[in-house]
Amino acid sequence: MKEEKSKIGIFDSGVGGLSVLKQFIKYLPFESYIYLGDTARVPYGNKSSETIKKYAKECTEFLLSKNVKLIVVACHTVSSVALEEVEKVSAVPVVGMIRPATKSALIASRNKRIGVIGTRATIASNAYQDYITQNSYNSELRVFAKPCPLFVPLVEEGFINHSATKLVANEYLSDFLEMNIDTLILGCTHYPLLTKVIKEILPDVELIDAGEQAAIFSLRLLAENKLLQEEKDNFLPSPNVEFYLTDMPMNFKEIAKTFLGFEVDKIEIVNLSGK
Amino acid sequence: MKEEKSKIGIFDSGVGGLSVLKQFIKYLPFESYIYLGDTARVPYGNKSSETIKKYAKECTEFLLSKNVKLIVVACHTVSSVALEEVEKVSAVPVVGMIRPATKSALIASRNKRIGVIGTRATIASNAYQDYITQNSYNSELRVFAKPCPLFVPLVEEGFINHSATKLVANEYLSDFLEMNIDTLILGCTHYPLLTKVIKEILPDVELIDAGEQAAIFSLRLLAENKLLQEEKDNFLPSPNVEFYLTDMPMNFKEIAKTFLGFEVDKIEIVNLSGK
Numbered sequence: 001m002k003e004e005k006s007k008i009g010i011f012d013s014g015v016g017g018l019s020v021l022k023q024f025i026k027y028l029p030f031e032s033y034i035y036l037g038d039t040a041r042v043p044y045g046n047k048s049s050e051t052i053k054k055y056a057k058e059c060t061e062f063l064l065s066k067n068v069k070l071i072v073v074a075c076h077t078v079s080s081v082a083l084e085e086v087e088k089v090s091a092v093p094v095v096g097m098i099r100p101a102t103k104s105a106l107i108a109s110r111n112k113r114i115g116v117i118g119t120r121a122t123i124a125s126n127a128y129q130d131y132i133t134q135n136s137y138n139s140e141l142r143v144f145a146k147p148c149p150l151f152v153p154l155v156e157e158g159f160i161n162h163s164a165t166k167l168v169a170n171e172y173l174s175d176f177l178e179m180n181i182d183t184l185i186l187g188c189t190h191y192p193l194l195t196k197v198i199k200e201i202l203p204d205v206e207l208i209d210a211g212e213q214a215a216i217f218s219l220r221l222l223a224e225n226k227l228l229q230e231e232k233d234n235f236l237p238s239p240n241v242e243f244y245l246t247d248m249p250m251n252f253k254e255i256a257k258t259f260l261g262f263e264v265d266k267i268e269i270v271n272l273s274g275k
Numbered sequence: 276m277k278e279e280k281s282k283i284g285i286f287d288s289g290v291g292g293l294s295v296l297k298q299f300i301k302y303l304p305f306e307s308y309i310y311l312g313d314t315a316r317v318p319y320g321n322k323s324s325e326t327i328k329k330y331a332k333e334c335t336e337f338l339l340s341k342n343v344k345l346i347v348v349a350c351h352t353v354s355s356v357a358l359e360e361v362e363k364v365s366a367v368p369v370v371g372m373i374r375p376a377t378k379s380a381l382i383a384s385r386n387k388r389i390g391v392i393g394t395r396a397t398i399a400s401n402a403y404q405d406y407i408t409q410n411s412y413n414s415e416l417r418v419f420a421k422p423c424p425l426f427v428p429l430v431e432e433g434f435i436n437h438s439a440t441k442l443v444a445n446e447y448l449s450d451f452l453e454m455n456i457d458t459l460i461l462g463c464t465h466y467p468l469l470t471k472v473i474k475e476i477l478p479d480v481e482l483i484d485a486g487e488q489a490a491i492f493s494l495r496l497l498a499e500n501k502l503l504q505e506e507k508d509n510f511l512p513s514p515n516v517e518f519y520l521t522d523m524p525m526n527f528k529e530i531a532k533t534f535l536g537f538e539v540d541k542i543e544i545v546n547l548s549g550k
Contacts, residue, residue, distance in 0.1 A: 040326050041316050046431075051315050051522045120525045150439075153428040156321075164425075164442035171439070247326045250395045273548045 007032040007242075008218070009068030011059040014042030015252065016152070016189030017074030018259035020097075020211035024072070025239045027215040028222075030229040032240040034066050038272065040247035043152060045119025045188070049081040052121065056082040058272040060089045062244070068092060069227050070218060076187050076210065077119050080127035093221060100217035101185050101210035102131045108206050109183040112141040115176050115205070118187030123147040128187055144179045148172045148188070155190040156255055165197055173201045181205055193258065243267045282307040282517075283493070284343030286334040289317030290527065291427070291464030292349030293534035295372075295486035299347070300514045302490040303497075305504040307515040309341050313547065315521035318427060320394025320463075324356040327396065331357040333547040335364045337519070343367060344502050345493060351462050351485065352394050355402035368496060375492035376460050376485035377406045383481050384458040387416040390451050390480070393462030398422040403462055419454045423447045423463070430465040431530055440472055448476045456480055468533065518542045 008028070010021055014037050021035055036059055038044075044052050056078045063071055071094045073079045073086055079096035087094045105114050116128040129143045150168050159165045176184065185208045186192055192209045199207070222228045245252070245267055256264040283303070285296050289312050296310055311334055313319075319327050331353045338346055346369045348354045348361055354371035362369045380389050391403040404418045425443050434440045451459065460483045461467055467484045474482070497503045520527070520542055531539040 040322065046524050046526075047315060048523050048525075124525060150425075150428055150432050150434070153425055157425050159425070159443075162442075162446070164439045164446070167437075167439035167442060168434075171437070248323050249321050250323075250399060251321070 006067050006069040007034050008070045008072060009034045009036070009063030009066060010072040010074050011036040011038070011063055012074040012189060013037070013044040013055070013077065014039050015156075015249070015255050015259060018256055019189045019192050020072065020074035020214060021241065022260050023209065023211040023215040024218065027212075027219050028228070029239070030231055032229070034063060034068060034242045034244065036062055036244045036270075037246070039245045039249050039252075040273075043119070044075060044077040045121050045149065045152065047121065049121070049125070052077060053082040053085045055272075056086055057089055060086045062270065062272055064090060064092070070095065070222060072214060072218065073097065074189055074211065076189065077121045080118070080122045080125040093225070095214055095218050095221065097187070097210040097214055098127050098131050100213035101187065101208050102128065102135060104213045105183045105185050105208045106132065106136055108208065111180065111182045112136070112138050113179060113181045113183075114141070114143050115179065115181040115184040116143060116145040116187050117148045117172070117184065117191065118145075119152070120147045120149055122187050128185060142179075144176065144181060146172060146175070148191075151188065151194060152190045155193050155258075156251075158254070158258070160193055160258075161196065165194070166200065169194065169197045169201055173198065176202055176205070183208060186210060238262065244270050246270060246272055281342050281344040282309050283345045283347060284309045284311070284338035284341060285347040285349050286311040286313070286338055287349040287464060288312070288319040288330070288352065289314050290431075290524070290530050290534060293531055294464045294467050295347065295349035295489060296516065297535050298484065298486040298490040299493065302487075302494050303503070304514070305506055307504070309338060309343060309517045309519065311337055311519045311545075313521050314524050314527075315548075318394070319350060319352040320396050320424065320427065322396065324396070324400070327352060328357040328360045330547075331361055332364055335361045337545065337547055339365060339367070345370065345497060347489060347493065348372065349464055349486065349489075351464065352396045355393070355397045355400040368500070370489055370493050370496065372462070372485040372489055373402050373406050375488035376462065376483050377403065377410060379488045380458050380460050380483045381407065381411055383483065386455065386457045387411070387413050388454060388456045388458075389416070389418050390454065390456040390459040391418060391420040391462050392423045392426075392447070392459065392466060393420075394427070395422045395424055397462050403460060419451065419456060421447060421450070423466070426469060427463065427465045430468050430533075431526075433529070433533065435468055435533075436471065440469070441475065444469065444472045444476055448473065451477055451480070458483060461485060513537065519545050521545060521547055
């Protein structure tokens with residue numbers, strides 16, 4: 001029996017990263033996880049890059065103190081504006097959201113017209129747009145980006161299939177029809193929950209779930225470095241996750257279940273800013 | 276000529292308090308103001324009362340360091356769950372949102388059926404509900420409270436008259452019709468901007484703008500304590516306000532203009548959590 005290796009650390013500005021954790025559990029079910037949500041300072045998406053970098057550094061240091069073998073930056077905003085800061089601080093590999101999602105979009109797109117949606121900070125950073133352009137050899141490639149700030153609060157309010165959400169989605173997304181994109185990167189942790197609504201407006205567009213792509217990317221990275229847990233014959237009755245939050249939000253349990261599909265019982269509250 | 280007295284300090288979790296500042300400028304145009312928005316940690320409305328108390332204390336200490344003569348807690352969430360903490364720290368008078376709005380609602384209501392809307396934290400604290408009940412001698416009085424978490428992001432996205440906002444408002448408010456309220460307290464700084472939409476759903480209900488009531492309340496408080504600036508014959512070309520934020524949000528200037536009606540030029544960024 002191989003020696004047990006350490007855990008995978010995932011951090012996010014809040015609860016949204018749970019949709020990324022869900023994908024990791026799906027692709028890497030024998031791993032143990034540490035999830036950190038900075039719920040005391042959520043959301044990051046409308047804040048300045050300086051503030052986001054400071055918060056990201058504090059989250060990274062917390063996960064490193066837990067001796068993780070991999071850091072997953074589940075927050076697209078942090079992945080867009082502060083990935084370098086995280087990599088600078090971290091002694092273990094770091095996986096952000098941009099690279100895996102972009103790679104997958106470039107492979108998926110036939111007409112080389114790719115859309116990206118995300119928070120204000122993610123879109124304004126141009127991280128997705130630049131990464132896509134830099135990694136394509138096709139000079140015809142076009143990227144269309146659009147911030148969708150209301151999607152996060154709508155999901156957190158549970159308005160997943162609400163007619164108001166459909167109106168907002170139509171406002172944000174209908175331009176993509178004219179732009180004739182065939183692939184759309186869901187550049188925010190909350191957006192995969194709106195897949196059905198988005199599909200109604202853009203039925204012929206392939207949606208890229210960045211969390212899923214990051215999980216597949218990490219599977220390969222950990223395997224190549226011989227850092228994966230051994231596979232077992234039986235799955236655990238429930239996934240092995242330690243949850244840390246910087247604040248207990250009012251409706252956390254409901255939201256967690258929406259994102260993860262299972263109940264979260266034990267949560268530890270930690271303080272990052274005092275350090 | 277009387278000696279010049281110090282400024283009025285107003286703090287909020289973010290930009291919403293600018294709607295309160297607007298009311299103060301209207302009723303107290305000869306005063307000078309210091310506005311603090313904790314934009315690095317906004318919003319408070321979905322956070323725990325422990326975290327809200329900590330943040331409120333830090334905001335109060337900042338305003339006190341600026342030598343203000345009055346502290347206005349523009350944030351309804353703080354007014355609901357942390358007003359005592361602010362009063363404990365402050366050597367100068369403190370005006371919150373609950374008391375002035377409640378008093379006005381009790382006077383306005385004829386049928387003694389009062390509605391309150393606010394953030395999740397404000398409504399869950401029962402601060403409005405308790406204060407209304409405690410201050411009414413009418414045992415028939417009924418209070419109906421409802422959290423409306425999506426109103427804040429809708430206003431900040433500029434969806435003031437959008438059809439999605441009308442659908443959300445209808446979802447939140449239509450129950451009040453059956454409850455037969457005749458008065459509704461707008462228990463959040465952002466809600467006065469939705470007056471028109473709310474009026475469409477509740478045309479016969481009197482809306483109480485808590486910021487306006489707090490300004491009138493402060494006018495009396497300062498006058499009784501001889502702390503008002505002397506009235507001048509001419510109004511200033513622009514109001515005398517110093518703006519401090521803990522982070523510069525992406526779309527601050529637009530939002531500020533929506534809330535205040537005038538442009539904000541000079542903003543200083545300060546750090547509260549490092550103290």
